[in-house]
Amino acid sequence: MLSPYPFCIRFFTEMKALGVKEVIISPGSRNTPLVLSAHSVGLTTKVLIDERTAGFYALGNAKKNGTPCILVCTSGTASANYLPAVIEANHAGVPMIICSADRPPEQRQWGAGQTIDQVNLYGPNVRWSYDLPVAAEVDEMFARSIAVRSWERSVHGKGPVHLNWPFREPLEPNTEINLPEATVKPFEASIDNLPSGRRLKELAQKHEKGLIIVGPNDLPNNVIQQICNFSKSASWPIISDPGSQMRGGSFKDSPNIITTGEIICSSERFLHRLEQAEIIINVGLTPTSKSYKNWLIKNPPVQQILVAPGTDWNDPANQVTEILEGNPFYVFSESSTQIRPKSEWLSEWSNADALAVSTIRNSIKMEESEVSAIYSARMGIVDTTTIVLSNSMVIRDAELAFLNEGKAFRTITNRGANGIDGIISTSIGVAHASVGKTLTVVGDVAATHDLGGFLAAKRLETDLTVVIFDNGGGGIFSFLPISRTIETEVFEKFYETPPHAQIPEILNAAGISVEAPQTSFELTKAVTEGLDEGGLKVIWYQTNSKATEQTFQKLRENFNNKLLG
16 A cells, blocks of 8 residues: 555645745644644644634634645544634635545545545635645655745745645554755745836826825835835825835834824815825735725825736725736835825824824823723733734724834734634734744634634743723624614614623633733733743723714714814
């Protein structure tokens, strides 16, 4: 009987040479050749019992360091549990490689146990899907081609790859495992684009009324700095999302970053006196701000340009007129000659932003809302912390509260598909890929969705601080018209859906201690101490959906009043 091990070992040997560092294993039997081969070649292996948790771990890990993890699972429904993370990786452009073990072809569709149709399981959500031949029946060097193509499609194609591995029994090694020498070397795709860079300069010289919109992204700091340099040269404002990597201490000295787009773009008084934008440059995913998106629909620019679009085009209003591939900002690696020394357009945006920032700061000091809470949590971080933000209400709180001040930090958000599932598991992957500290802010419903993530974090001895906002369910729905048009009991049952899960007690029973500060000052202190002590720390903080809704409304009203004054 031929052995599958030479083929599997060749695959992992070449993957290691290309740059893969971690293999995330969910236990089973049919995946034995993959598990033992990954272990034998010296890759870091982590065992995560739940495939759903494992998928989000791989997502967070790759978001942080740009390198795909390899996910390994057994046959049957195991691989189906990766799907939510695969969908997010697809829409967010995050590399990931799934290796699902399977029965050989002759056993499929004939009632063999733990067998489903795994071929093309993830549909259009992967960059490449391949049903391999039986590993014991093909030359081992074919595994090199599989490795190189998987790496290229995942890393340079920016998304998931699915490899389906059929194995015949016996699954255990029948001879000594020999380790070959790797035959490939890492290779990189060129992302810099000189023609696109020249085009940017040309547009900046031609148009004064330009905007740069930086949505959620995982761009490195040097590219973010290049965008800032271009903004300064062109005198164009940057509307920055809380997931843009432009909020906080790292870029607080960049003068053109607008952190209050949600407030500014909701002000009819400001927008009425604002002239039409001539050009908008979009970087990253679609921004969180609903006010900005509504303004854009009602006031389309003359030109709208997408930079390096991924699976989804950042064009919900269907206004894009041009595409710039790669990284056109690299030509602004150094401080460039000032294209436009003065700009009334920039002054309009900057003055409005300064007014909105002062409005938000006053509100944070005076009111105990969720906006104040997330500000307080953020002010407790140490330098170079990575902050993982949940979707739904949390990212919108950060939209207002994350100003350009305080310690330097980066953000991780799952804004590809915008789901609330898997946030804790994503955070584990981020934490294990990080040199610095990791803080996660999540709502009570999202925390309930991912209780398995807390158990995995404890099992892996993860250095992670988690703040859970308990606002009694889906707080974001209180902002929708439905909250005011149906009975309170019906609204709570179908929309707010308070978990009633007693999460602190559940976590305590699992051996995870939970701290419950009562004030924003105590929250800041708890975050600082949690990050300083290390290990898994959970902070439970009570918030109020109604108070948060009122804060959003008051901020808009106060900003408009200041404009009048």
